Amino acid sequence: MSTGPNRIMDEFAKLMTDAAGAAQGVRKEMETAFHSQAERWLNSMDLVKREEFEAVREMAIKARDENDALLRRIEALEAKLAEKGA
Known part of the structure; x- marks a missing residue:
């Protein structure tokens, strides 16, 4: 015995x-409270x-790409119709 x-x-x-352990516990509690409030x-x-x-951004990009492809198809079909009509 000393x-x-x-x-x-x-x-x-x-x-x-013990004080360090208590301080760590208080820190953890404060972080939890802060995160909950945030x-x-x-x-x-x-x-x-x-x-x-x-996810929504990817959907918008896909929709824009599909729209561009459809626009090109419409332009090609209109060009064919114009050729036949001339």
Whole structure:
């Protein structure tokens, strides 16, 4: 069993270890509270998530490409009709 200055140092080290653990717990709690509040705030702003935005963006690109292809087909058909009519 330690006595004297060693015991005081052991107790101090134990106290510091406990304080560090408590500080870590408080930090984790604060992070959780912050994230919850930030999520509530973002939800109230009616924002979309990045994944949803990317999915809709890809759909729009595909629709634009299909529209361009259809426009080219229509122009080709109109050109054929003009040739036959001339």
